[in-house]
Amino acid sequence: MxxxxxxxxxxxxxxxxxxxxxxxxxxxxxxxxxxxxxxxxxxxxxxxxxxxxxDVRDAARQYQYTEDARPTDTSVVVGHVFTEYRGKVVGGMLLQPDGDPEKTVTPPGINRVPGKGEIYVSPKLKRMLDGGDGELLAERFGNAKVIGTIGPDGLSGPADVRFYLGTDTLTAEEDGTRTELFGFATADNDPLPPxxxxxxxxxxxxxxxxxxxxxxxxxxxxxxxxxxxxxxxxxxxxxxxxxxxxxxxxxxxxxxxxxxxxxxxxxxxxxxxxxxxxxxxxxxxxxxxxxxxxxxxxxxxxxxxxxxxxxxxxxxxxxxxxxxxxxxxxxxxxxxxxxxxxxxxxxxxxxxxxxxxxxxxxxxxxxxxxxxxxxxxxxxxxxxxxxxxxxxxxxxxxxxxxxxxxxxxxxxxxxxxxxxxxxxxxxxxxxxxxxxxxxxxxxQETGQDPSRATMAASHYDIDAPEALDWIERIREVKGVTEANGFLVADLVNERTKPDDDGWRHAHRVKIADCDTLRLLVRTDGCRDGDVFFVPDPEEEEGPSPVRPGDRFDLRADQNAEAKQPTPLWWTVPKDMRAASAIANPMGELSRGLYVTPGAIDVKEIRHTWLEAMLTTDPANRDTVEHVRNLAPVTDRGFQTYELSMTTNSxxxxxxxxxxxxxxxxxxxxxxxxxxxxxxxxxxxxxxxxxxxxxxxxxxxxxxxxxxxxxxxxxxxxxxxxxxxxxxxxxxxxxxxxxxxxxxxxxxxxxxxxxxxxxxxxxxxxxxxxxxxxxxxxxxx
Incomplete structure (x- = not known):
């Protein structure tokens, strides 16, 4: 059969x-x-x-670290940086060896830590830099010299856009992390919603x-x-x-x-x-x-x-x-x-x-x-x-x-x-x-309003004169039709006492001209020299409400136990008026002090940062890229955001x-x-x-x-x-x-x-x- x-x-x-x-x-x-x-x-x-x-390659390029790690001959200080270019996320790391670069541990895909001004790039990023419009992207990397390409073991795929850039400005205490080992097991992924x-x-x-x-x-x-x-x-x-x-x-x-x-x-x-x-x-x-x-x-x-x-x-x-x-x-x-x-x-x-x-x-x-x-x-x-x-x-x-x-x-x-x-x-x-x-x-609704501003930019931890210069630089970018910038500072009220941990709650102070203030608060009129206060009725803890005659130290640190410089007092004027906050184009509703430049000496404030809201010409697709090029990729304090009403997970x-x-x-x-x-x-x-x-x-x-x-x-x-x-x-x-x-x-x-x-x-x-x-x- x-x-x-x-x-x-x-x-x-x-x-x-x-x-x-x-x-x-x-x-x-x-x-x-x-x-x-x-x-x-x-x-x-x-x-x-x-x-x-x-996933394995992505886990291999993550670094392990321990708190208060000491520098050794093999340790390296790492700082994450990223930028965007025409819809692509360009991610990378800043690397700074503590000892001999030849002995320093390296992330996968490269054989040595790049020196200052040297950069390893992925093959995809190299093609982008060598392309017809590569000069626009290359501006963000300054004069960095490409010394090699990242190997496949350091990339998620052949189209991964990534770099490793050598530097000498990182510190493990402030803006970096010290490590001696790259690679660790990935965490379990959260289950998907039904x-x-x-x-x-x-x-x-x-x-x-x-x-x-x-x-x-x-x-x-x-x-x-x-x-x-x-x-x-x-x-x-x-x-x-x-x-x-x-x-x-x-x-x-x-x-x-x-x-x-x-x-x-x-x-x-x-x-x-x-x-x-x-x-x-x-x-x-x-x-x-x-x-x-x-x-x-x-x-x-x-x-x-x-x-x-x-x-x-x-x-x-x-x-x-x-x-x-x-x-x-x-x-x-x-x-x-x-x-x-x-x-x-x-x-x-x-x-x-x-x-x-x-x-x-x-x-x-x-x-x-x-x-x-x-x-x-x-x-x-x-x-x-x-x-x-x-x-x-x-x-x-x-x-x-x-x-x-x-x-x-x-x-x-x-x-x-x-x-x-x-x-x-x-x-x-x-x-x-x-x-x-x-x-x-x-x-998810972001609360942002692209009809009022198409883009936002911020720069953290810069002094006031530099921040004012940044506003002018943003306004001069080709394709930027309108730019409204303001300074932000956290100032300590003389009446505020330290908490049990030695920290003093600070008041958020925003400094802007009247045209910009109209995007942030609702007032009965504004002229240079005015001061407004927007209370927060829901805030149960924190500083007490600001009153006319209160004094703020423009140079003080919130850490009361830290060594403080010589005080420089600013007194809230008696004609301070109440105002109500309105959501800015970023969707943020902020309380606190709003001050026009004529009412305070902004150049004397110790710690400030810049916030700006921009409207760009939709016909010029590279306006966003020119704004991003205002700072090198190593300047991690400068960030830009394209506004959108909604986002998905x-x-x-x-x-x-x-x-x-x-x-x-x-x-x-x-x-x-x-x-x-x-x-x-x-x-x-x-x-x-x-x-x-x-x-x-x-x-x-x-x-x-x-x-x-x-x-x-x-x-x-x-x-x-x-x-x-x-x-x-x-x-x-x-x-x-x-x-x-x-x-x-x-x-x-x-x-x-x-x-x-x-x-x-x-x-x-x-x-x-x-x-x-x-x-x-x-x-x-």
Missing amino acids: IKVWIRDLLMGVRFAVTGGRPGWTRTLLTGTGVGLGVAVLLLAASVPSAIHAG SLLVLVIVMVVVLLLPIAVFIATAVRFGSEGRDRRLAALRLVGADSAMTHRMAAGEAVTGATFGLLFGGLFFTAGRLLVERFEVFGYSVYSADVVPTGWLAALILLLVPASAVMVTLLAMRKVAISPLGVAREGTDRGRRLWWRLVVLIVGAVSLGFFGPSMRGGDQVNEWGIAGGVLLTLVGVTLLLPWAVERVVGRMRGGPLSWQLATRRLQLNSGLAARAVSGVTVAVAGAVALQMLYSSVELRDR DEFNGIRNALMIGAVVILLLIGASMIVSTIEQLRERKRQLSVLVAFGTKRSTLGMSVLWQTAIPVVLGLVIATGGGIGLGVLLLRMVDESATDWLAFVPLVGAGLLMIALVTLASLPSLWRMMRPDGLRTE
């Missing part, structure tokens, strides 16, 4: 790899289709290892299910020719069981070629992966390694699914010595069991959803299974809908009749070809609805980027799958196309027929996907206790589907012209 099975399976293998050019073409098409899906599955299986490798976890689960199912659908479709390439060949075998004595085993052998062969091709596609893509940066993410080739058990699962499931899909398909086909007959063509496809799958999926989501409302428990497998069944149910409706719709089509132009007649003869083949589009669009519509609502929940931003990357990959796969499927259908019709051309049918007519043949199933699939996606989206929103905020999520997705019709048709035209040659009439 086993020998018979092996014989029949090997016979199927021979049919797959022999039979001349048509046999090889059929097998290669199947292998290519399966291989594309396998390559994407292997890529998905590599995501955990790529993320882990990046709404974000559901979003991740749905995203994984939506992105991976089209791949499975495409592989199931690809293993059935050439099924019509296979059925005719098996009918011939029945004529020479083979029974039904033998033909099924032979078909299984052919399917395993195609799947095996698919695994080989998938490995080749994956390897080729792995070698090229470092060249690409998608939404800020990049990985090294060495990081793209499939997780062992996932890779083994792919190797086992792909051939098994090929055999299963083939045998299930043959249940509907009666292969006899007289030919091939498809069972059930008169009564048509049944609808009830397709609806059962859809309903079971929807009920599953309704069952597992309430368990997480108001809590933190999420049944990941239950939700994933419910989404999977719902999407499969939506996709199963497509063959039934295509059969019902095209069965009623009559008349029309010749190209339309050719297309509809072909669909009427075998609507299942057309439905399979676009099933990947249906499941992808349905999932994407639901995912977009969920994404929009979760984004709204995750979004880092976890949500990471999920959003992963979604975008996955969507791009799946869109490319679907496009490639439709092209391969269309070419396979044209190959099956080679003889008919040649006959039609021989009888005088125009090539343009046949080209239009291919367009209609692609468009009709896709349009039906988009209609079903839209309805199913909206329904699934509503179920998911109920699960996270949210309401729909984006009912038009399907519009761009439908547009992408229609665009795909045109692209697939254009890509298949060269094969169509080639198959309409007269040699297609040749037979044996």
Whole structure:
């Protein structure tokens, strides 16, 4: 019995790899289709290892430190710095050795600590500096000499923008940290909120299910020719069981070629992966390694699914010595069991959803299974809908009749070809609805008002004359249309007594001209020399309210136990007036003293810092960069902020980027799958196309027929996907206790589907012209 099975399976293998050019073409098409899906599955299986490798390298460049560490020959003082350049965060470290630079410990990726004015840069940062606009970014690094590039072990990925800059101005006591060791274990990540976890689960199912659908479709390439060949075998004595085993052998062969091709596609893509940066993410080739058990699962499931899909398909086909007959063509496809799958999926989501409302428990497998069944149910409706719709089509132009007649003869083949589009669009519509609502929940109001100022800048711990100079420098930057700056100081009231720890509470004093004060406080009028006080009724601890005649020491330190300089007193004038605070463009509502320059000698204040609010010209995209260039990257006291009304969490931003990357990959796969499927259908019709051309049918007519043949199933699939996606989206929103905020999520997705019709048709035209040659009439 086993020998018979092996014989029949090997016979199927021979049919797959022999039979001349048509046999090889059929097998290669199947292998290519399966291989594309396998390559994407292997890529998905590599995501955990790529993320882990990046986390390990990120942890390796973190430093350990102990309080009151003493300098040694190997210790180094470290200071974190960062800047932004055209939307990219440029992060790095300032390094200052305590002893011999050759013995000093170094962060990963470099072999020695750079000296003063020397810098190591990542390859990506070096390309940015060497590019056409690199001079704008280079200003921030002054005259630093690039002495090398950071190795891969010191970067999260090839697109990481990072540097190590040598300096001699750091002190461990004030603005740096002393360490003798880099690298430590990462802390456990906080669990995702339930709404974000559901979003991740749905995203994984939506992105991976089209791949499975495409592989199931690809293993059935050439099924019509296979059925005719098996009918011939029945004529020479083979029974039904033998033909099924032979078909299984052919399917395993195609799947095996698919695994080989998938490995080749994956390897080729792995070698090229470092060249690409998608939404800020990049990985090294060495990081793209499939997780062992996932890779083994792919190797086992792909051939098994090929055999299963083939045998299930043959249940509907009666292969006899007289030919091939498809069972059930008169009564048509049944609808009830397709609806059962859809309903079971929807009920599953309704069952597992309430368990997480108001809590933190999420049944990941239950939700994933419910989404999977719902999407499969939506996709199963497509063959039934295509059969019902095209069965009623009559008349029309010749190209339309050719297309509809072909669909009427075998609507299942057309439905399979676009099933990947249906499941992808349905999932994407639901995912977009969920994404929009979760984004709204995750979004945090910053309180900032970009209509009043587009940018803010600050500089800490500078003296008053320098701060005033900074305001003028900011106003002179090209593209800055308005700049309002003010000084801030913490001054100690003579009446304030030290607390138990020896510290004296200070009053926040802001010094600005009247034009700037109008952005901060509401008054009944202002002129230079005025002083205003805004009390804080909610403050229970701290300094007592300011009264006219109170004296403030412009030079005192809040630490009463520290050595104090000679006092320089400033007296609050008797005409001080009360005012009320208003939120500034940064969204801050500050209380305390507001003083115009004419009322205080700002040059005598010991400790001040600068705050400025800027309005920039939107037509000049580099205005922000010119403002950032006012200080070198080593000046950690200077900071800039672009104002925005809302912001999202880092976890949500990471999920959003992963979604975008996955969507791009799946869109490319679907496009490639439709092209391969269309070419396979044209190959099956080679003889008919040649006959039609021989009888005088125009090539343009046949080209239009291919367009209609692609468009009709896709349009039906988009209609079903839209309805199913909206329904699934509503179920998911109920699960996270949210309401729909984006009912038009399907519009761009439908547009992408229609665009795909045109692209697939254009890509298949060269094969169509080639198959309409007269040699297609040749037979044996």
